Amino acid sequence: MPSTVIRNVRPLGREAVDVVLDSGKVSALLPAGGAPAEMSTLVDGQGQLLLPALVESHVHFDKSLWATPWRPNSAGPTRNHRITNEHTVLKDFKVPMAERAGPLIEHCIARGSLYFRSHLDVQTVWGIQHVEAMLALREKYKHLIELQLVAFPQGGLLIAPGTHALMEQALELGCDVVGGIDPAGIDLDPIRHLEQIFALAVKYGRGIDIHLHDLGEMGRWEVERIADMTEAMGLQGQVVISHAYSLGAFPPADLCALADRLAALRISIMTCAPPHVTVPPVAMLRSRGVNVCSGSDGIRDAWSPMGNGDMLERAMLMALRFNWGKDEDLAAAFDVVSQGGARALGIADYGLDVGCQANLVLLPAENLPEAVVNRSQQRTVISRGRVVARDGVFLAG
């Protein structure tokens, strides 16, 4: 495959360059105008901003009702109501998952995300159907995206006998990560829940990504226990705690020691920075070296009709959540949806440097902070050296 070049783009707002691509990777960054004229032009960037592709670190593709007629939300007020309601909605849903999640993946690509971690329900009501359907979709899109799958015991592990065996099946079939959920609030036996998911991680050589909605003192205590087990099992750098609402219930200064411990164990915190609940203090966590990533969570599903899979908008929402307005804070919000995600997901060849995968987004913006604030939809998305979306429209088959 001969070299191609993206001409005249500004990486993260810096001086304009020509980006030479070979075999789907960045092979050189030359001053703008420096790439030979005879080299094939992939895109004339015309001075646009160049970003690494966005990282969607927490989504539930299997739950989405995307690309189907509007369905008024029918969920009750509690988490357990919502779990039951989802069974009712999805159990006999006429449109199969592939026809919902597939178009949603394409939509997310068009918004600039090329790295994903999707949780997949592993529950006795539908066994491992979600895993099987999503493995087929992963195969379909493997030339375009990296998609990690989490075996997620949405309905609990201990309280739903049979789930543990399904989790093993899901991991054997190819799920990359062991999921967990509210060891206290849902599963009602925090230590045993954690023991089981950590044992699964060790047995199958996988990482862990645990949903932790439990609030206040309870949730914080569980974060500490997750740290204990991460250390005891030697799973440093392989654990993500998703949501961790409880960490927003305390003055950040009270959490410094815990933050230092999370940093030392390389436990990442995933937050969607929702505005209606306490959320982890992202700035403090990052200042102590804790990696933070973000995601869309549910997108138009039985839980909520909200969401559009736009991780640049997620960065804006995070900035709004914390009242961030300084350039460095807006850049931090972008870091969370890019490098922070790559770190959490363990993506090695991520970024704009020579040798990185040519997974890129071009868009009109003066600089990185403006890109976050404005979220221009005029995005050109490049996957492994090919243009796969323009102006919000998915192109590649």
Next chain:
Amino acid sequence: MPSTVIRNVRPLGREAVDVVLDSGKVSALLPAGGAPAEMSTLVDGQGQLLLPALVESHVHFDKSLWATPWRPNSAGPTRNHRITNEHTVLKDFKVPMAERAGPLIEHCIARGSLYFRSHLDVQTVWGIQHVEAMLALREKYKHLIELQLVAFPQGGLLIAPGTHALMEQALELGCDVVGGIDPAGIDLDPIRHLEQIFALAVKYGRGIDIHLHDLGEMGRWEVERIADMTEAMGLQGQVVISHAYSLGAFPPADLCALADRLAALRISIMTCAPPHVTVPPVAMLRSRGVNVCSGSDGIRDAWSPMGNGDMLERAMLMALRFNWGKDEDLAAAFDVVSQGGARALGIADYGLDVGCQANLVLLPAENLPEAVVNRSQQRTVISRGRVVARDGVFLAG
């Protein structure tokens, strides 16, 4: 002017109709296909959703740095720092206000807002310059929009001697509304501040729109005092309390009596529903009959780089803020940025009924909740019976 017709649109998602327009007003709503073929077609709606034009009830057009190069935010952490920082930024700003606020007004029109209430700084540092500049802009855009102007003592009234005389000048020149600001937190003498702004309102026969950021017990006490004076002065239906963060600091049930009083006095609450601070309990207030409206507040100004003037996005942000997902809640969020704004601003001929001004927005959406969630940019905006914007681009001169 002969009749024109918008064919095949669904008002708020209801059955498709043809909307006949005469002299800039809605003159008939006929079942779709019912308008005579020979009647001139203004727009073929092709089944799109029809909405009344959006109402921007709280914006600061005079502060915006819109249409100028990105300027890193330099504001300090407190409200007083920010006021001082704004003086530094705007005092010798090279681009005159008309070249910032004008393009911003056009941008807001393209997003579907045709009714505005803008606060304008009236301060000793620049006297009534902002008022004069904005009066000229109001004249420029009067064929397209309704723009109410608030004489706003941003730097305080009592603590900044000379401001009261400037407020009188601003009102004499044509400001429609008397502004106020944190009677306790900024002006340090709550009763005297309120006495002065209410006296101005009575003297000039204007309404009041007061910025109330004061938090907790202090802010709630001030809301009560504003109610006292509204009643004493007979200004029922003419007072808006903007922000009223304090009302979010208490369990909603504790505020029922106060809400009933606000409803009886027809005092509107304006909230942008920001996620980083306590906000008024919109659902409870509305359930007790209190009118709630919303706005963008600052848009890319010295206070914050955030904001895009999109009131449909504001409705989405409000829904996120309160974790609203039900259809009726999303419809309520839309009501806040439409009818709620019209009520607060006292716009009589607002809406989609026969006799209303033909100030309309068409956009692709299945129904009203989906319009709020998706915020499609493919909006056709009609002002007084003329198409003035399409797909985010302002057309009319």
